[in-house]
Each structure stands twice: as C-alpha cells, then as structure tokens.
Amino acid sequence: MTEQQKTTGQLPKRSELDPKYKWDLTKIFKSDEEWEEAFQEVKSLLPSIKEYEGRLMESADTLLEALQLRDEIGKKLGKVYIYAHLKKDEDTTNSKYVAFENRAASLHVEVASAVSYFSPEILRADESTVRSYLRENEALQVYEHYLDQLLRQKEHTLSTKEEAILAQVGELASAPNDIFTMINNADMKFPTITDENGEEKELTHGRYIQFLESKDGRVRQDAFKAMYDTFKKQRNTLAATLNANVKKDVFYARVRKYRSSLEASLDRDNVPVRVYENLIAAIQEALPVFQRYMKLRKKALGLDELHMYDLYVPLVQDVEMKYTYEEAKQLVRDSLQPLGEEYLAVVDEGFNSGWIDVYENVGKRSGAYSSGTYGTPPYILLNYQENLDNVFTLTHEMGHSVHSYFSCKEQPYIYSDYTIFVAEVASTLNEALLTHYLLQKTNDPKQRMYILNHYLESFRGTVFRQTMFAEFEKLIHEKVEEGEALTADRLSELYYDLNLTYFGADVVVDQDIAMEWARIPHFYYNFYVYKYATGFAAATALSQQILNEGKPAVDRYLSFLKSGGSDYPIELLKKAGVDMTSPEPVRQALRVFERTLTEMEELFGKHQ
Incomplete structure (x- = not known):
C-alpha cells in the first residue's frame, strides 16, 4: 500500500501490492494453463471411476482399487478448486477467475455425481461382508473409520439413482450462497464517511469494525448507519x-x-x-x-x-496497541512458545513461504480465513489493519493452518480433512x-x-x-x-x-x-x-x-x-x-x- 493510498483511504489495486505480502499460488499451479490441464485431467478420469459402478463390492480388491482411484481424483480436484477459489477471492471483480471458480464448482458436482454410487452400493452389502473385506485385505484397513461412518448413517443414505440426483442438485443448492457472496463482496457499494480527522474515508467490510473502534461516537454512529442503510436497499433480495x-x-x-x-x-x-x-x-x-x-x-x-x-x-x-504486520508476526510467534519447537517450525514456514495474503485491495474478499487442500499449503487470507484485533486474527488463522498442515502431513488423504x-x-x-x-x-x-x-x-x-x-x-x-x-x-x-x-x-x-x-x-x-x-x-x-x-x-x-x-x-x-x-x-x-x-x-x- 502506498503512502498516498494510506492518506486518501483509497484501496490499492491488486497489482500495486508488494509481492511479499501476497500468497504464492504457484505452489499449486505455475500458471493458469497448468490449472486448465489439471481440470481436463480430472474430467478424463471420470469414465474410469464409473466403470466400478454396479461391481464395487465384488471383492475386497475391487473395493480398494475404487476407493484409491476416488482418492486420486479427489486430490486433483481439490487443487483445481482451491486455486480457482483463491484466485477469485484475490479480486472478486476479475471475471476470469469468477469463471474459473464456477467451472471448478461444476466439476466438483460432476465428480460428486460420478462417485455418488459408492455409499449406496457399500450399504447394500451386509455389514458382515464389509467386515470380512477389512480382515481379508490389509491395505483396505486404512478405510475402516470411513466405512464405520458410512454404516452408521445407513438409514439416511438413499438408493444409487437418488444419490446421483442429489449430487447433481449440488450446483443449484449452492446458488443462495453464491448469490449472497457476489452481492456482499462485488456489488455492494458503501459510501464514504468522515473520520476523526475530518478526512473522507470509504467504508468497506474490512474497515467497518475499525470505524466502530473509533473514540469518536459520531464516527461510530455514521459507520453503523451507513452499513445498515446500504444493506436495507437489498433487504428483500x-x-x-x-x-x-x-x-x-x-x-x-x-x-x-x-x-x-x-x-x-x-x-x-x-x-x-x-x-x-x-x-x-x-x-x-x-x-x-x-x-x-x-x-x-x-x-x-x-x-x-x-x-x-x-x-x-x-x-x-x-x-x-498498534502493530505493523511484521510486529504482529513476532508477537504471534513469541506467544506460541509453550507449544514447542515442532509447532513453531510450521509457524515459521507459514510466515516465510508465501502462505499469507496480507492486505486489503480493490475487489478482495472481505474477512479472513485459512484454506487449502491435500498437497497445497494451508493458505491464509487476511485484510490486515494495524490493531490488536488483527494480531489475534493472524494467530487465529495460523492455528487453522498449522492444524491443516499437520493433518495433511500425518494422515492419508481420506482423513486429512478434520471436521x-x-x-x-x-x-x-x-x-x-x-x-x-x-x-x-x-x-x-x-x-x-x-x-x-x-x-x-x-x-x-x-x-x-x-x-x-x-x-x-x-x-x-x-x-x-x-x-x-x-x-x-x-x-x-x-x-x-x-x-x-x-x-x-x-x-x-x-x-x-x-x-x-x-x-x-x-x-x-x-x-x-x-x-x-x-x-x-x-x-x-x-x-x-x-x-x-x-x-x-x-x-x-x-x-x-x-x-x-x-x-x-x-x-x-x-x-x-x-x-x-x-x-x-x-x-x-x-x-x-x-x-x-x-x-x-x-x-x-x-x-x-
């Protein structure tokens, strides 16, 4: 962010940010072309997974092969989706990556539909058959907890055809959230308000709480009223x-x-x-x-x-209590000393290896999150402001990311994602x-x-x-x-x-x-x-x-x-x-x- 932008309160464009404060998505794909290749590769694997339909429970070996292929597709799909999702959130006004995420979401539905027969076919078999397969094939035992979860939900799992229909409904089912997200992040335009120093500042999602922390009651009231007056215009939608x-x-x-x-x-x-x-x-x-x-x-x-x-x-x-981003990182690291060196080593990797997208820019998704998938870093999106609350946000999201890092490192794909x-x-x-x-x-x-x-x-x-x-x-x-x-x-x-x-x-x-x-x-x-x-x-x-x-x-x-x-x-x-x-x-x-x-x-x- 330039000094002029700090003074005027105008948000920088994505291209104006220092690369060291942006996440490095080349760790997922080096280019959009590589993403496209991976997208097509996932699509090309779908006929192979469909070949197991109707014969999934033929033998322990067949079940294992199918589960392993499904995991491979899942790993590749995860990278395709996460890349598109993160690129879109960098700048929600960039239609190219909005389209990427839409395509990735559609592919997700295609994959879900292609594998939707797994649960009903496994559940049509007797529980004794499932247990015997686990005893028979040692490599299948990694899936024991997954199979236990399935058997527990047997009464809530539908037929193969019904599950396939539900999988296809998935894209429609995400529509309310998709529409809300676009209204909230891309289309919602907030007015400027006058801050404590008499300067006009644009109200944004990222600055809203900062305004509410103002010592000046007039600033707090103006920000509050401006926020909800804007939302009232869209209340019925x-x-x-x-x-x-x-x-x-x-x-x-x-x-x-x-x-x-x-x-x-x-x-x-x-x-x-x-x-x-x-x-x-x-x-x-x-x-x-x-x-x-x-x-x-x-x-x-x-x-x-x-x-x-x-x-x-x-x-x-x-x-x-104000902290630059560099000061915030040191404070977080110092406070996590009780968790020991193994934990701190992962924190250091996160700080130094392009996991974190730090500052707000035009079109960037509001809020903060940790997001990644098996085989990618657990990336962190911030909209960092120099206050104590944002130091807490940094350590909060780093907690998520270290959890994800350890889960992916220590668990097979099937259990890498905690609930x-x-x-x-x-x-x-x-x-x-x-x-x-x-x-x-x-x-x-x-x-x-x-x-x-x-x-x-x-x-x-x-x-x-x-x-x-x-x-x-x-x-x-x-x-x-x-x-x-x-x-x-x-x-x-x-x-x-x-x-x-x-x-x-x-x-x-x-x-x-x-x-x-x-x-x-x-x-x-x-x-x-x-x-x-x-x-x-x-x-x-x-x-x-x-x-x-x-x-x-x-x-x-x-x-x-x-x-x-x-x-x-x-x-x-x-x-x-x-x-x-x-x-x-x-x-x-x-x-x-x-x-x-x-x-x-x-x-x-x-x-x-």
Missing part, C-alpha cells in the same frame, strides 16, 4: 437468498429422513443435538453476567446511553495463548485493562454472539420446517428480539441492528456458528492444560492436531483432554469470562 438457503437445508434433511435440519447437520460429525441445545441453555443462564459486562462498558465509556455501535470501542481510552466441529479449537487456543502472553508481559494497569477488555470482547464475539447467531439459525430453520416464509420483516423481527434478550436493559438496541442478519455469511453455512462457541470452550480447557502441565498436555494436543478426521470429533477431543458431550467445558469457559470481568471491574474501580 437478501431475505430471499437466506430463505432459499434454509429451504435447501430443510429439503436435504427431509430427503435423508432426519427429524430436523439441525439433526441432519450435526449427524455428519456424529454430534448429538443435545450439545447444541446445552450450549444455548448454558449461555442463556449466563446472560446476567454478560449484561454485567454491558453495564461496565456503559460506565467505562461514560455514556448516558450504550448503543449497538458502541460495543467495539476499547474501554481503555488512552491506550493504543468443522474441531476446526475452531486450534485457532481459538492460539488466541488464548496470545492473551496469556500479553498479560504476562505487562504490569501497566491500563495496558492490562486493554488486554482484558480484548479478551472479554473476544469472548463476547466468539461465545455470546455466535451462540445468539446459533439460536437465530435454529429459529429460522424451525420456522421454515413449520411452513413459515422468511420475509425481510420476519427475519428482522426475530433477529431484533434476540438482541433485546441478550443485551438487556443497559444497551439501547438500535432498530438498525435488526438488519444484521443480512450481512452474516455464516448463515449460509448450515449450522456452522455454534462450533465457534464449543471450540472456544474446548480451547479454553486445553490452553489451561498446556500452560499448567507443559509437555504431557502439549503432546496430547499435537497428537490431536495430527489426527485429522481419523476418528469422530467428540472422541478426538476426549483424547486431547476435553469431553464436549458434557456442559462442563462451556461452563468452565463462562467461569473464566466471569473471573476476567471481575478483574476488569476491580481495575476500573482503582484506575478510572
């Missing part, structure tokens, strides 16, 4: 896309004979519905403590009224270690208050906020299952009422917040968000074990990171040291929140 997405989830659940879309979603990870319900119940019980935090926030900011746009501004007004239920554990544990490190480093009461405030905010965003999202998701799916249409008015009403319940009497729940459902990408991810909260709870427990026990806990944790998807997620976490079928990890996390809040209240009392 966005309600239609979300309604269609929920209907898609309900359709799949009913076709597969589940009692609800929630049950269908959780069953993929073999997670009982009570885990979801226990989370919501535990958070509802803890709302008085959360509302106590809101009371402290109102008092600390000296506000007569605490509005929704006042929730992100740091409570400690005269401490600014989303455990995905947020590694990322949130890194955040817990960063918080611990920052608190260890400072005795300055105001800096300490700033860090405690950041932790409370992280907890608010990852546990309370995501659980509110999870409750909203549960509600809207239940409404559609009961035959109700999700109009913009109804979605806004449900969302607004939840905010009233969560935030309590000390917060003015501004009417504009009723539109927030329209800008949350995760509502298109089919009961994803609750995993942030359960992941945070598990990470809280594991980080305490690592700090208190040292090497034995680190060894258990590294073993967990290396396990990929080789067992059910609940079992993997038990081996790491936490049992998520119990409400205790969530309650433990809530106790940590309350202790932190109490320290914050005491410090504020002494140093206000």
Whole structure:
C-alpha cells in the first residue's frame, strides 16, 4: 500500500501490492494453463471411476482399487478448486477467475455425481461382508473409520439413482450462497464517511469494525448507519437468498429422513443435538453476567446511553496497541512458545513461504480465513489493519493452518480433512495463548485493562454472539420446517428480539441492528456458528492444560492436531483432554469470562 493510498483511504489495486505480502499460488499451479490441464485431467478420469459402478463390492480388491482411484481424483480436484477459489477471492471483480471458480464448482458436482454410487452400493452389502473385506485385505484397513461412518448413517443414505440426483442438485443448492457472496463482496457499494480527522474515508467490510473502534461516537454512529442503510436497499433480495438457503437445508434433511435440519447437520460429525441445545441453555443462564459486562462498558465509556455501535470501542481510552504486520508476526510467534519447537517450525514456514495474503485491495474478499487442500499449503487470507484485533486474527488463522498442515502431513488423504466441529479449537487456543502472553508481559494497569477488555470482547464475539447467531439459525430453520416464509420483516423481527434478550436493559438496541442478519455469511453455512462457541470452550480447557502441565498436555494436543478426521470429533477431543458431550467445558469457559470481568471491574474501580 502506498503512502498516498494510506492518506486518501483509497484501496490499492491488486497489482500495486508488494509481492511479499501476497500468497504464492504457484505452489499449486505455475500458471493458469497448468490449472486448465489439471481440470481436463480430472474430467478424463471420470469414465474410469464409473466403470466400478454396479461391481464395487465384488471383492475386497475391487473395493480398494475404487476407493484409491476416488482418492486420486479427489486430490486433483481439490487443487483445481482451491486455486480457482483463491484466485477469485484475490479480486472478486476479475471475471476470469469468477469463471474459473464456477467451472471448478461444476466439476466438483460432476465428480460428486460420478462417485455418488459408492455409499449406496457399500450399504447394500451386509455389514458382515464389509467386515470380512477389512480382515481379508490389509491395505483396505486404512478405510475402516470411513466405512464405520458410512454404516452408521445407513438409514439416511438413499438408493444409487437418488444419490446421483442429489449430487447433481449440488450446483443449484449452492446458488443462495453464491448469490449472497457476489452481492456482499462485488456489488455492494458503501459510501464514504468522515473520520476523526475530518478526512473522507470509504467504508468497506474490512474497515467497518475499525470505524466502530473509533473514540469518536459520531464516527461510530455514521459507520453503523451507513452499513445498515446500504444493506436495507437489498433487504428483500437478501431475505430471499437466506430463505432459499434454509429451504435447501430443510429439503436435504427431509430427503435423508432426519427429524430436523439441525439433526441432519450435526449427524455428519456424529454430534448429538443435545450439545447444541446445552450450549444455548448454558449461555442463556449466563446472560446476567454478560449484561454485567454491558453495564461496565456503559460506565467505562461514560455514556448516558450504550448503543449497538458502541460495543467495539476499547474501554481503555488512552491506550493504543498498534502493530505493523511484521510486529504482529513476532508477537504471534513469541506467544506460541509453550507449544514447542515442532509447532513453531510450521509457524515459521507459514510466515516465510508465501502462505499469507496480507492486505486489503480493490475487489478482495472481505474477512479472513485459512484454506487449502491435500498437497497445497494451508493458505491464509487476511485484510490486515494495524490493531490488536488483527494480531489475534493472524494467530487465529495460523492455528487453522498449522492444524491443516499437520493433518495433511500425518494422515492419508481420506482423513486429512478434520471436521468443522474441531476446526475452531486450534485457532481459538492460539488466541488464548496470545492473551496469556500479553498479560504476562505487562504490569501497566491500563495496558492490562486493554488486554482484558480484548479478551472479554473476544469472548463476547466468539461465545455470546455466535451462540445468539446459533439460536437465530435454529429459529429460522424451525420456522421454515413449520411452513413459515422468511420475509425481510420476519427475519428482522426475530433477529431484533434476540438482541433485546441478550443485551438487556443497559444497551439501547438500535432498530438498525435488526438488519444484521443480512450481512452474516455464516448463515449460509448450515449450522456452522455454534462450533465457534464449543471450540472456544474446548480451547479454553486445553490452553489451561498446556500452560499448567507443559509437555504431557502439549503432546496430547499435537497428537490431536495430527489426527485429522481419523476418528469422530467428540472422541478426538476426549483424547486431547476435553469431553464436549458434557456442559462442563462451556461452563468452565463462562467461569473464566466471569473471573476476567471481575478483574476488569476491580481495575476500573482503582484506575478510572
């Protein structure tokens, strides 16, 4: 980013960024032409995989050959899709890579259709036949957990023809999310607002929270109003896309004979519905403590009224913790020392080997993520801003990437991809270690208050906020299952009422917040968000074990990171040291929140 761009607030074009701050996708394909060759190679393998249809269970050897060929196709397809996906996200206005991703998505559907006979054919065989094949062919035993998962879901698997139809529906099923993504990232145009210095700055997804952290209440209110005024212009279209997405989830659940879309979603990870319900119940019980935090926030900011746009501004007004990207990398590395040299070596590789796309540019996808596939680096997309929150984002995404790195390195392809239920554990544990490190480093009461405030905010965003999202998701799916249409008015009403319940009497729940459902990408991810909260709870427990026990806990944790998807997620976490079928990890996390809040209240009392 040039100094002129920093001054004017205009985003740089992709071509204007320093290459050292861009990810290196040549590690996947050296050129677009090489991508095209790989695309055609995947297509050319599809007739070969179809040849096993109808004879998959002829023998243990035949089953093994087919599974191995399917894995080979999957590896190649993964690279084709990831390259297109990452290239498109660099600049969503570049139609070439939008087309690449569309083609890759279509190819994904073709492959899914071509292999859709696997599950029904295996399940038509007796379980005793499957078990005998495993005993008969040692090489087949690597697939034992995969076959166990299949047999467990036997009653929800359809006939070969029906599975093929569902596979072909996949491309249509992604339409609501695809449409939302294009509206949100490519077509949505935000106005400029005047910042604290009287300068006109363009509002973007990446800058929104930065504006809400402003000390100037007028800037916060202007950014908030500009954001939701923009979304209101698309309210009916966005309600239609979300309604269609929920209907898609309900359709799949009913076709597969589940009692609800929630049950269908959780069953993929073999997670009982009570885990979801226990989370919501535990958070509802803890709302008085959360509302106590809101009371402290109102008092600390000296506000007569605490509005929704006042929730992100740091409570400690005269401490600014700003970090360049280079400083952020060093801070992250230092904070992860308790995880040992093996872990740090992977972090160093990530920082030094073109894994990370650092800065925002025109058309770049908003937010942050870690994304890769078997045989590629686990790339990280950032839109880095020089504040403490973005340091936490860096360590969060690095947690995901190290998890992916170890999973792919230690597991065969079939188990290299861990489930989303455990995905947020590694990322949130890194955040817990960063918080611990920052608190260890400072005795300055105001800096300490700033860090405690950041932790409370992280907890608010990852546990309370995501659980509110999870409750909203549960509600809207239940409404559609009961035959109700999700109009913009109804979605806004449900969302607004939840905010009233969560935030309590000390917060003015501004009417504009009723539109927030329209800008949350995760509502298109089919009961994803609750995993942030359960992941945070598990990470809280594991980080305490690592700090208190040292090497034995680190060894258990590294073993967990290396396990990929080789067992059910609940079992993997038990081996790491936490049992998520119990409400205790969530309650433990809530106790940590309350202790932190109490320290914050005491410090504020002494140093206000």
